Amino acid sequence: MPKVETFDKELVLKKAANVFHNKGFNAASMQDLVDATGLNRSSIYNSFGGKLDLFLECLKSYRDLFYTKVSKRLQNADNPLDAIERLFELYLDEIVSDKDDKGCFITNCTSEMANQNESIVSFLNANRTSFLEFLEELVEKGQEQSVINNNKSANEYALYLFSSIQGLRTTGILISNKNDLQIIIKTIIQTLI
Structure with a gap:
């Protein structure tokens, strides 16, 4: 039986995105992500697949939020x-x-x-x-x-x-x-x- 996520995914993505946005992908460590999100390493790996996958999820979330702003502004x-x-x-x-x-x-x-x-x-x-x-x-x-x-x-x-x-x-x-x-x-x- 798959493990149920017990955290707010959007909040985790926002916190991880802040780390990546401030440090960049290469300088952001897994420990930085653990500290920022409050998740342990295994939760990050199990939920997102690793640092690169988490980074891509953060990029997609950032893009989607910005496109929402664009839609509202151009309405x-x-x-x-x-x-x-x-x-x-x-x-x-x-x-x-x-x-x-x-x-x-x-x-x-x-x-x-x-x-x-x-x-x-x-x-x-x-x-x-x-x-x-x-x-x-x-x-x-x-x-x-x-x-x-x-x-x-x-x-x-x-x-x-x-x-x-x-x-x-x-x-x-x-x-x-x-x-x-x-x-x-x-x-x-x-x-x-």
Whole structure:
């Protein structure tokens, strides 16, 4: 008979994600995870399969929570360009409120782990593909509504926006001045008009 989990999985993932987010995958030890989650090593292995599996679960949880924030933020957008502006405002809010300058967990993972593990690369590629499709759809609709120019294809603008978001997230670790970041965002948005 399988053992029943007697802990709050979401809370454990949040605590483990904080460890990974603060230290990165390579510097986080199993003891760090034990200390943060309150679980013993065998519980972590039995419930998650090990450090890498726990890390992937944390990434997925972080992604899902962020996509929920995105959905809420874009709910009342007037048009696709407004939705893109709201998306960048969400990133701006995240950067400004990040008092520890930790940056985005997934962006940090990309910097640290993109060339180290096939499972991580698979997750990052799937996340990138999904997000690019989302951005391309927004741009395409914006071009159809004439609120985004047709100087580039929807795919080209989606790639530009994805790269801009990654750059903004990384820049936000070093620059947290809201006005400076708003200038960057305004320049990105002006490219679409």
